[in-house]
């Protein structure tokens with residue numbers, strides 16, 4: 643097995659264990675140091691080697707940069723174990739790519755980013771003049787977090803690609819005709835940029 647294959651395999655194992663596609667190089671390396679040492683006992687520059695492999699994996703589109711402070715997003719695999727678990731009641735094998743993305747996004751998200759999105763963007767739909775909302779049992783307002791550019795189309799799991807929408811406008815962002823979808827995408831990107 644090559645270094646690149648080994649590092650990618652370790653990333654998949656790590657992300658599955660922590661239940662998130664987003665990871666930091668520091669935490670990942672701290673967690674995996676011993677495995678890397680075992681893999682190549684004679685290598686004394688393991689961190690540099692791992693960094694280099696992450697660069698190769700980025701070139702291959704298997705991971706991508708989330709920010710400039712050493713956070714990455716795992717790509718290249720359709721679903722993490724934890725995601726499979728959470729959607730096992732829904733048969734997504736029969737769904738179209740757009741529907742699938744919507745289902746995955748609605749039921750499983752990086753919870754930390756979703757929380758952060760609500761903190762920064764609020765709990766009201768970002769769509770023009772939308773007042774469509776309701777209060778839940780626990781007194782909080784119902785809102786859905788949406789990836790403006792879908793992860794499957796290369797969008798990031800970072801804050802600048804997240805928006806908050808009511809259930810209706812969220813469905814529109816995914817299933818309306820292409821012209822409407824593009825105009826929603828443009829509007830949301832602008833709106834989120836203003837608020838960050």
Ligand SMILES: [Zn+2]
Nearest residue numbers: 747787788789
């Ligand atoms: Zn969405």
Ligand SMILES: [Zn+2]
Nearest residue numbers: 767772808811
């Ligand atoms: Zn709305």
